[in-house]
Amino acid sequence: MRRAVARMPKPVPWSWAGPRVLPLLSGPRLDRPGEEMLHSVAGIGCAIIFGLPLGPRFAFVDRDVAERWECTVAQVETAAMENLARLAAKLQPRDAPPGSLSGRIVRVLTDRPWASSLILLPDELVRVFGHHDQVFVTPGSGTLLSLPVDMPTHAIADIAVDFEMAERWPLCLDPFVLEDRVLGWCGLADEGSDRDGDGRG
Numbered sequence: 201m202r203r204a205v206a207r208m209p210k211p212v213p214w215s216w217a218g219p220r221v222l223p224l225l226s227g228p229r230l231d232r233p234g235e236e237m238l239h240s241v242a243g244i245g246c247a248i249i250f251g252l253p254l255g256p257r258f259a260f261v262d263r264d265v266a267e268r269w270e271c272t273v274a275q276v277e278t279a280a281m282e283n284l285a286r287l288a289a290k291l292q293p294r295d296a297p298p299g300s301l302s303g304r305i306v307r308v309l310t311d312r313p314w315a316s317s318l319i320l321l322p323d324e325l326v327r328v329f330g331h332h333d334q335v336f337v338t339p340g341s342g343t344l345l346s347l348p349v350d351m352p353t354h355a356i357a358d359i360a361v362d363f364e365m366a367e368r369w370p371l372c373l374d375p376f377v378l379e380d381r382v383l384g385w386c387g388l389a390d391e392g393s394d395r396d397g398d399g400r401g
Contacts (some may be wrong), residue, residue, distance in 0.1 A: 208254065214269035218260045221261065221285075222314050223248045223280040224341050227371040236263045240277050242320050245388045246373065250280050256342070269300035274319050284317055288324040296328055296346065302355045307346040319376050322383045336376040349379065 209216055209277040223240075227259045231237050239356045242248045268275055295315065296309040307329060316338035318325050325336075333349040337360045347356055354370030356375060364370035374386035 208252070208259070212252065212259075212265070214271060217252055217261075217269065218279050219283065220252055221250050221276060221280045222258070222284055223277065223317055223320055224251050224258065224260075224314065225316050225319070225338055225373060227340075227369055227373070237261070237272060238266050240261055240273050243293060244320065244322075244334070244376070244383060245292065245385045248320070250276055253313060258313065258341070258380060269309055281320070284314065285321060285324070286317055287312075287314065288321050288328075291324065291328050291332075293328055296344075299358055301347075302351070303395075304348050304355075306359075309344040310342060313342045315342050316340065316371065318344055319358075319383075322378075322393050325383065326378070326381070331378075331381050333379050334377075337363070338371050338373050338376070340367035342372055343367070347375075349375065349377065 225243070226237075226239065226249045228332045231239070237249050238280065240248050240250075252261065252262040260334050261276065262401055266273070269276075284299060291309075291312075294309045295312075298305055300306065309318065309328070317337055318328065320342070327347045329336075335349055337345040337347060337356065339345070339360060345359070348360065359377070364372060366371060376383060376385050378384075
C-alpha cells in the first residue's frame with residue numbers, strides 16, 4: 201500500500217482519479233464537520249461512497265476533493281460505475297468458488313478489494329453467480345457471499361456476523377436477495393416483512 205500511496209500524485213487531479221475511482225457500499229459512518237464524504241444512493245437503494253484503490257484499500261473521496269475536481273456527485277458516480285463495469289467484465293464464475301457453511305453450499309468472491317460492489321451491477325452479478333434465487337451478503341468491501349435462498353435467516357445472520365467480525369471496516373448491511381431474476385435489498389423492506397420474520401436490523 202505504501203508504494204501505491206507513493207505513486208499517487210498529490211494533489212490528485214481528476215485526470216488521474218477519473219479512470220480509477222470506484223463506487224463502494226457504505227458501512228456505518230457519521231461524517232465529522234468539514235470532512236463530509238461524497239455520498240450517493242445506488243439504484244438498488246443502498247448508500248454508496250467513492251474510493252481510489254490503493255492496493256487492498258481505498259482513499260475515500262470527500263466533498264472538498266470533488267469540488268477541487270470541479271465534479272458533481274453524478275459525474276463522479278458515472279465515472280466510478282464505468283470503471284467498476286470494466287473490472288467486473290473480467291470476472292469469471294470460477295472467481296467465486298464454492299465452499300460449505302452451516303452445511304450449505306455457498307460461493308464467495310474475495311481477493312478483489314471492490315468485490316461487494318458487484319452488487320451494484322446486477323447483470324454482471326448473475327453472470328458470475330448464476331440467475332437462480334439466492335441471497336447475497338456483503339461483510340466488507342472485498343467480500344461477497346452467495347447463500348442459498350432457503351437458508352434460515354438466523355443462519356444467514358450468523359454467517360454475516362462471523363465474516364463481519366473478521367473485517368477491519370465491516371459494512372453491517374442487510375442482505376440482498378435475487379428472486380425471479382430481480383435483485384432487491386432487504387434494507388428497503390418494511391419492518392416485519394423479512395423473509396421469515398427474523399431478519400437483521
